[in-house]
Amino acid sequence: MKKIHILSIIVAGMLVATSCGKEFLQKLPQGQLSEPQVASKDGVEAELLGAYGILNGNISGSWGNYAAAPSQWLFGEVASDNAHKGSEQTDQPNMNMIENYTSNSANDNLSTMWQVYYEGVLRANSTLKLLKADQEGAKQITSARATEIQGEARMLRAHYYFYLWRIFKNIPFIDENTTLDEAKVKPNNEDIVPKIIDDLKFAIDNLPTTKINGQSGRMDKNIAKAYLGKVYLYQKKWGEALPLFTDVLGGKDITTMPFENNFDVTKEDGAERLMVSKHAINSNGDADNANVGDMLSGLYGSSPVGCCGFYQPTIDLVNAYKVDNNGLPLLDNSYRTNEYKSDLGLAGAAKTNYKLDTTLAFDPRLDYTVGRRGVMYLDYGVMPGDAWIRDATYAGPFVGMKTMIPQSQFAAHAVPGQNYVTDLDVSIIRLADVVLMAAECNIELNNLPTALNLINSIRNRAAKLAPKKTRYGNNAAKYSVKPYTSFPNQDYARKALRFERRLELAMEGHRFFDLVRWGIAKQALESYSSFEGSLLPAYKDLVFNSNNEYWPIPQSEIDRSNNTLEQN
Incomplete structure (x- = not known):
């Protein structure tokens, strides 16, 4: 379920080509298939896997994906009191600007974040459009599976938009019904959180509780519930978030799930892992599907890893x-x-x-x-x-x-000769996170004994x-x-x-x-x-x-929109 390079990137799926700077999407490569040719069971499933492929924050290649890492180490940790960029002061100076709150709209880390996750939106939208064509045409996909695919694609789209929203706040919402011409000039003056919530609610209603095809990286109902609860938490809607967290935690005992297993490459499908970016080393040693977002955090010097000395x-x-x-x-x-x-x-x-x-x-x-x-x-x-x-x-x-x-x-788990590039999975949401979010809701609702028990379960x-x-x-x-x-x-x-x-x-x-x-x-x-x-x-x-709570929208994206996008 890794990065799928689909030659049939169709015209109908070019909805964010201009805003994402994906120039290669603006013309059909030789041998590209038309929409009717890929509006089939295999075509839709392949497009959906391509949408999953963006979970690791990488479109192609291995270097340069750090700002889009699923771990969000640069924005979520280096910008906080937990971590330094590391390395040397002169190395990756644009990361220094993230760390010291002086970023401008030309920062390449912002462009990477924008382009990668809008690519994820693009692939989710393309999946939904192809699915609709199948259901209105040959109907090779059963109604039951079609509903699941919608749930998966909309869950992924919600995730990609949430990551973008946390970084930029004011972003354009583009869905499968947006035309290319509309996408080029879509403004960013709309609150997209209700759209994220709509997608997550659909995913809750239509995804199964078990993993589709038994594949551990697939979206499911509990992931959607945990994610919707998290979005409500950001809105301070404690009463709406808590029942969702309670459902996810039902019957689970965090004290029986070893803390260290969350970071053990040999125990990656454990009970605590909810939403995960799955990673793999390709059989030819290629790193496209590996944990390339975290590769700079490898230990430096005489360590067995040997590179790269960031993220301290x-x-x-x-x-x-x-x-x-x-x-x-x-x-x-x-x-x-x-x-x-x-x-x-x-x-x-x-x-x-x-x-x-x-x-x-x-x-x-x-x-x-x-x-x-x-x-x-x-x-x-x-x-x-x-x-x-x-x-x-x-x-x-x-x-x-x-x-x-x-x-x-x-x-077994690193790129040959590059021990800093591994296939270690990254938890986007794990159960301990849900336990603590549930405790937070209980505190804000003044249910202190319940919050005490939840926090103590983590400490025990x-x-x-x-x-x-x-x-x-x-x-x-x-x-x-x-x-x-x-x-x-x-x-x-x-x-x-x-x-x-x-x-x-x-x-x-x-x-x-x-x-x-x-x-x-x-x-x-x-x-x-x-x-x-x-x-x-x-x-x-x-x-x-207060203006440092979000980052500037990349100037290159404003230029591509003919100044329709307004700077934060």
């Missing part, structure tokens, strides 16, 4: 995993006192002889999220510090872990994580994570929920969007800048304003 956890995130004597997080941000910064700032003998302080009290999820000097890292051995980092003085002494696979799996599972070790075989920290005994009031519960989402979902693409929808982005990010900038000067004095 912040010092602030690492310290957020500190716990108090009761095994609870420090909700008042006092974790920044006596900060832990590994060997940052040391030189000479002090640097060479640095030894990990194993007496620090940490939530064990830290060492399943972050690589730090002196701690065992997957099966690579002990993380040595700077030898695996491009420039620690710029982006800090820590490396990420959730995007990496064990060295023992390179042969974290307590089951095996301790990570040092080179000497002893525990790498004084690990502790315990449940909350009570939520004394709604404000405390809200802080606990927001902190828990950070700890559980760190480096998975959620953080920036959470801060924005909670209305605390300016406060949180400028406070973070004050702390992080005192240790790493590149992040000092960041200023975040």
Whole structure:
């Protein structure tokens, strides 16, 4: 169910050719099939698989898809207090602009995001148009399957539009009934969220609860329910979101689903995985269908991966995993006192002889999220510090872990000679996310005991994580994570929920969007800048304003629309 290169990109499917900058769609390549020729069972199914293919954020090739990664690491994490771009300050300077809130409409990361996900919209629309032609003509597809295909295509379209909406907010809505001429000048002055909701409701009503054809990457009813609940959450419609989350969680016990399995390339179809971008290494070693969006996050230098040194956890995130004597997080941000910064700032003998302080009290999820000097890292051995980092003085002494696979799996799950390109799947929505969204709804509806139980289920599972070790075989920290005994009031519960989402979902693409929808982005990010900038000067004095909650629309797209699109 990976990228399907369909030669029959039809005229009827060119609805967003101009707005997406897909010039090759504006003329028929030699040997291209006409609409009647592909308005068949095989043609529709192939077009639908092509729509699924955009889930990995890649249209073709392997390099350059980072901004469109399904993990949304650049916009969701680097723009937040969780991650740095990494590498060196002069590398990928347009990413620096995303990180420090100075992006302009010429930023190529914005163009990539726009073009890739509108390509997904295009393919979903093309599927629906071909399906309609079949149903009005030869009817090779049964009515039951036709309804499922509609549900899948509209679910995918809702996802692609939601990703675009979170980044740009004001975007044109183009569906299967939009003509090419209309698409060229479609304005972006309409709130598209109701259209997203309509698609998701249709998917809920018409998708099965089981996977179509037994294929784990297919859309289903529970995915649609979780996604609609998430959209309602962004609208602060707690009462409408909660029943959807409750349905998805019915009969499931998150404490029986190991946290680490979510990032294990050998256990990718586990019970916690809801909506997933499936990845694969092609039989010829081609990486088109692999996890190309996350490839830059590979460890640098002498590491077994060898490239590319981007996407490093912040010092602030690492310290957020500190716990108090009761095994609870420090909700008042006092974790920044006596900060832990590994060997940052040391030189000479002090640097060479640095030894990990194993007496620090940490939530064990830290060492399943972050690589730090002196701690065992997957099966690579002990993380040595700077030898695996491009420039620690710029982006800090820590490396990420959730995007990496064990060295023992390179042969089966990485592109030959490119161990930073793997087929590790990416969770777009996993069950822990739903648990915490349900807890958030309960808090906002003032159902604090229920919220307490939900949050504690996440913490009780974290307590089951095996301790990570040092080179000497002893525990790498004084690990502790315990449940909350009570939520004394709604404000405390809200802080606990927001902190828990950070700890559980760190480096998975959620953080920036959470801060924005909670209305605390300016406060949180400028406070973070004050702390992080005192240790790493590149992040000092960041200023975040309300216009930074969304990004500029690419100027190239405004030009193609003959200035119909209005800049944010």
